[in-house]
Amino acid sequence: xxxxxxxxxxxFGQHIQEQQxxxxxxxxxxxxxxxxxxxxxxxxxSYVRRAGLIDVWGEEGSTNVQGEEVKKLDIIANDALxxxxxxxxxxxxxxxxxxxxxxxxxxxxxxxxxxxMFDPLDGSSNIDVNVSVGTIFTIFRNPKDVEGAEKSVLQxxxxxxxxxxxxYGSSTVLxxxxxxxxxxxxxxxxxxAYLLTRENIxxxxxxxxxxxxxxxxxxxxEPYQRYLGWAKHEEGGGYxxxxxxxxxxxxxxxxxxxxxxxxxxxxxxxxGKLRLMYECNPLAFIAExxxxxxxxxxxxxxxxxxxxxxxDRTPLVIGSKDNVKEALRFIMDPVKV
Ligand code: AHG
Ligand code: MN
Ligand code: MN
Numbered sequence: 134x135x136x137x138x139x140x141x142x143x144x145f146g147q148h149i150q151e152q153q154x155x156x157x158x159x160x161x162x163x164x165x166x167x168x169x170x171x172x173x174x175x176x177x178x179s180y181v182r183r184a185g186l187i188d189v190w191g192e193e194g195s196t197n198v199q200g201e202e203v204k205k206l207d208i209i210a211n212d213a214l215x216x217x218x219x220x221x222x223x224x225x226x227x228x229x230x231x232x233x234x235x236x237x238x239x240x241x242x243x244x245x246x247x248x249x250m251f252d253p254l255d256g257s258s259n260i261d262v263n264v265s266v267g268t269i270f271t272i273f274r275n276p277k278d279v280e281g282a283e284k285s286v287l288q289x290x291x292x293x294x295x296x297x298x299x300x301y302g303s304s305t306v307l308x309x310x311x312x313x314x315x316x317x318x319x320x321x322x323x324x325x326a327y328l329l330t331r332e333n334i335x336x337x338x339x340x341x342x343x344x345x346x347x348x349x350x351x352x353x354x355e356p357y358q359r360y361l362g363w364a365k366h367e368e369g370g371g372y373x374x375x376x377x378x379x380x381x382x383x384x385x386x387x388x389x390x391x392x393x394x395x396x397x398x399x400x401x402x403x404x405g406k407l408r409l410m411y412e413c414n415p416l417a418f419i420a421e422x423x424x425x426x427x428x429x430x431x432x433x434x435x436x437x438x439x440x441x442x443x444x445d446r447t448p449l450v451i452g453s454k455d456n457v458k459e460a461l462r463f464i465m466d467p468v469k470v
Pocket of ligand 3: 252254257
């Protein structure tokens with residue numbers, strides 16, 4: 134049920150204003166920036182909900198910097214975010230999974246300048262078959278003392294100011310953190326407003342569910358194979374498996390009900406498939422704020438990884454803290470997280 138304060142629903146904008154009291158440094162600029170993101174996701178939601186009625190199925194015809202076929206909705210989502218953020222005035226740089234290079238929107242001229250990076254449409258292979266897809270975003274401060282957009286964006290996840298995602302699922306939910314807990318809002322299509330539906334979400338410490346693409350089992354390093362053999366065996370974890378194929382959908386289930394998601398290194402992609410800056414870092418920020426863990430290569434905390442390129446990939450093990458620690462006991466020694 135939507136949460137009320139003094140008998141009133143709490144919109145996302147009101148919640149951000151409340152949060153500002155915890156961050157005196159963040160001026161109203163931050164909430165203005167966040168309103169650009171939420172506006173874009175409402176536009177994207179309207180396209181996703183009309184897929185099939187309007188021409189958003191299928192490929193757009195080009196291949197992106199990731200080497201993946203671009204879907205029509207990838208472009209629509211990317212354009213929606215660039216247009217709304219472009220008019221926010223305090224967004225100095227944007228970087229997108231769909232664009233080769235980061236883009237300077239405004240030269241850095243005051244303290245309130247931000248960098249926004251995003252995966253405009255996550256799980257795009259699921260659009261044509263009506264399975265949940267998402268948008269993932271992360272916000273950093275735009276450093277004044279760094280020359281060039283491609284360098285300004287190369288910050289470890291620990292420097293994130295805020296991060297979040299929108300899951301276009303059975304309902305449209307926005308989940309975000311600004312470093313003071315994880316909060317969920319549900320888009321009310323009547324009001325066109327995101328209303329607070331979960332506050333200070335805490336991920337269960339453990340659950341008996343693992344999430345991985347088992348088709349690649351034989352391509353994973355042996356320690357991951359050993360962990361998965363243990364996890365499914367009744368003498369081991371005896372866990373069940375859930376895998377949607379949209380990271381945001383798999384992660385949201387784990388945020389609410391617990392468990393573990395992993396996209397290990399494979400023989401084809403030794404650094405894994407998922408992107409550090411606009412998929413793994415934002416979800417790692419949310420996971421840790423909710424009491425979970427997120428580890429990359431060799432068990433290194435995701436948010437400690439120093440990026441070399443805006444499109445860096447990283448292996449990912451993320452979810453309930455006891456599930457992640459259990460997995461890392463197989464995958465690496467000693468456990469670092
Ligand atoms: P995107 O659609 O932004 O490229 O992301 C797809 C990702 C992620 O959403 C999901 O967890 C993963 O690809 C699924 O990959 P496999 O199909 O290899 O399992
Ligand atoms: Mn993605
Ligand atoms: Mn994507």
